[in-house]
Amino acid sequence: MSARDDILARIHAALGTAPAEVTPSAAEVTSGGAEVTSGGAEVTPGGGEVTSGGAEVTPGGGEVTSGGAEVTPGSGEVTRPYRTTSGLAQDELVALLVDRLEDYKASVEIVGRDGLVEAIRVRLDGKTFVAPAGLPSEWLHSSLAEHAVTDSREAPLGVDRLDALDAVVTSSAVSVAETGTIILDGSPDQGRRAISLVPDHHVCVVPVETIVGLVPEGFARLDITRPLTLISGPSATSDIELERVEGVHGPRILDVLIVR
Amino acid sequence: MTAVSLGIPAVPPRGFGNISELEPFPKYAKRELGNAQQRRNLTHATHTIRDKRLKVVSELPDWEALRDAGSAIKTEAMERLPELLAQFEEQFTARGGTVHWARDAAEANRIVEELIRAAGPDETGPDENSGATEVVKVKSMATQEIGLNEYLEERGIAAFETDLAELIVQLGHDKPSHILVPAIHKNRTEIRDIFLREMPGVDPDLTDEPRRLAMAARAHLRAKFLSARVAISGANFGIAETGTLGVVESEGNGRMCLTLPETLITVMGIEKVLPRAEDLGVFMQLLPRSSTGERMNPYTSLWTGVTPGDGPQNVHVVILDNGRTRALADRHGRSALHCIRCSACMNVCPVYERAGGHAYGSTYPGPIGAILSPLLTGIEAEENKSLPYASSLCGACFDACPVKINIPEILVHLRGEDVEERRSKPGARRLPSQFDLAMTGASWAMSDGARMGLLERGLPLGKAAAGRYGVISKLPGIGAGWTQSRDIPAPPAESFRQQWKKRDGSRPATDRPATEGESK
């Protein structure tokens, strides 16, 4: 028996469910879903929080949970009585995000569309930096051109090259105000994960329409199969007597520009 | 222990690795109690983190709803485990990753070694056939559990821990004592001394200022990150719906490992799988606040198989059992697998605070360790027998746990299992008969008021035995184990029942003088 089949059989034994339908191969799981999980029903009464009805099939999980009536009693929708929208107006979201980011020792500035170019210029003036190929070219002041290099999946810079640069400028996909979290998803205006990691100074643009209130709202906006990096302030450690030290391996300086 | 249908041999095999006590908890703990520095560090650390946690938890009006959802999602995930793991495998594979399965520690270690060898030589290797000889690692409980570093070292592969605390522990030839802040038993001066002694090329004038120490670590590891070709990580979550893996961290060492090398090998316990992407909205609130007491940890990375042109192109996950199915088979204990390794239960535990993490022997210390280790090995494994007793059952861990694992209840259940097991083994290490007698005696006495009253008449004797400080420091017989590590106050001269009888027992309770409850 392969380790895979062995482990799955052990799990079935532990749960007291029938293994026959799930073991043949991963591909057949979809059809077997119903039989596999039906045994779970006897356990759920104890786990009262799981709703029994669960008419709605989970987003994206459709193929697998569609096993039908037998599945739902045991493994239907989990009730989600927690907050999924903050109800805050945009100004309040911005204020909250600023407060949280500053708490993490990031520096934050709110700029208008026409102020962005200057705000970026001031921060990168005299520094060598990398910008992802998809960053809007109008964001970069012409005077920065001589110190700029671009990077893309198709034409990536080596790590040594990145390590020799002072800074990086990127956009961002989603930001969560309540936790002060900026999320990059590898889109062309954010670039490969390495570029926002190796240089020591990250200038990050947050378009105001990408700000949400709560963590669940943030994930609802993302495609999680993209390479995601959640950033909440600069790198930090509290490993020595719990004293917080900013900037261990990630960028030690995080400048956030919120654009209205 | 478990009634299993289908005629499959009842209990899945135990786990192996660093999941066992090194010696019985009371013995180890007693020695650790003598380490005043460690106790000071621990008290400071646990109290600081726990205050921070309370503060950020109280910010969320829906914290209890999040805990309920977290608990329900984990319950669901365990019930649907075969289906979810197969779905995870399918998705991860479809996106260019490779899935491996390991029954136990030995198998997992072997798989990881083979993958490292297959990754091709690096500059430091003795010859081109040796494969990589250096790997960088993100802090991971699973790889610690299976003893991966030691295994690789024996085979000529150096595994560099890159989390600052893990680095301190590794350079100090030490063991982690806390799952979140593994070097918390060391103070800054001790850390400086370790760096001066063990870090090649370190500035000899290094001071013990935490910033200087952190920067020394940064410099030390930078070259490793930039040249490493293979990285090894654990996973905080695996999302079945999409085949996504996630690592939650603070320093950026995780991002370095997960992004820069060509090959990434992740070791993930079977219990880490979550059904849906949506579930991250719950756990990414529960985990940081419970763990470091922050609203959000500085960095979280999520990856799904291979992203062409971005990050490692050779991506593997090793799905690990190592006793987890055994824990799962224990109906009353299986919720221990819901643990998200936040360490909140450690930070509130009065026993952990005094004894420290090493006393638990296992990779998993504190209240969760006291249940998880014996569940992974089976309570009948000699080495983990004392762990379920390493608790005062005060319940603080249950209150703190973000996924509501009822640790005290499982502790009591495991104690029961232990007692049963000893009783059922003819000729084997049986329960001390005194213990048996005492328990039988107690239940006989307590079940009847008249018997209880008889016993209580013996109380003044206890008073006499206590001596002038009013404490008893040495009990005879079975009680000796209890007084080995603590004094007990002398019993009162009169029991509550006796006092009550002397008073007018018919008076309403509110009339009682306030001092009555304070019987010594």
Ligand code: SF4
């Ligand atoms: S048992 Fe609960 S409190 Fe303890 S580490 Fe696990 S999740 Fe955290």
